[in-house]
Amino acid sequence: MATTEGNPRPHFTRAGDTTVRSLLYRDPASADVRSRMEALRSDPANRDHPLLAELERLGDAHLRLLRRLGKITRISD
Structure with a gap:
């Protein structure tokens, strides 16, 4: 299920993989947010x-939603 132009669905690395990195969208905006958060944490x-x-709490909530999306995607496939 690859993301194509005009299709906002996420691309996951492997079916059944629920690690944090595998659940994040593979788009430049997500990578930018992750790198900015890492820079903020390291300062x-x-x-x-x-x-x-508060940003950490929002990030955790975001990851929980992505996990739920992953479960729904696996069930619907």
Whole structure:
């Protein structure tokens, strides 16, 4: 199930693989968000910022939704 132009469906690495990296969309915007979050986490000035904690919670919720999408996709295939 590859993502094609005009088709917003995600592309997963393997059927049944539920690791975090396999569940993330393989598009430039997602890679950009992941790299920005990693940069924010690695900066000591941002580690205690309250918004970083909120971003982490939102990221976790996003990953839970992707896991659910993966389960639905496997069931519907």
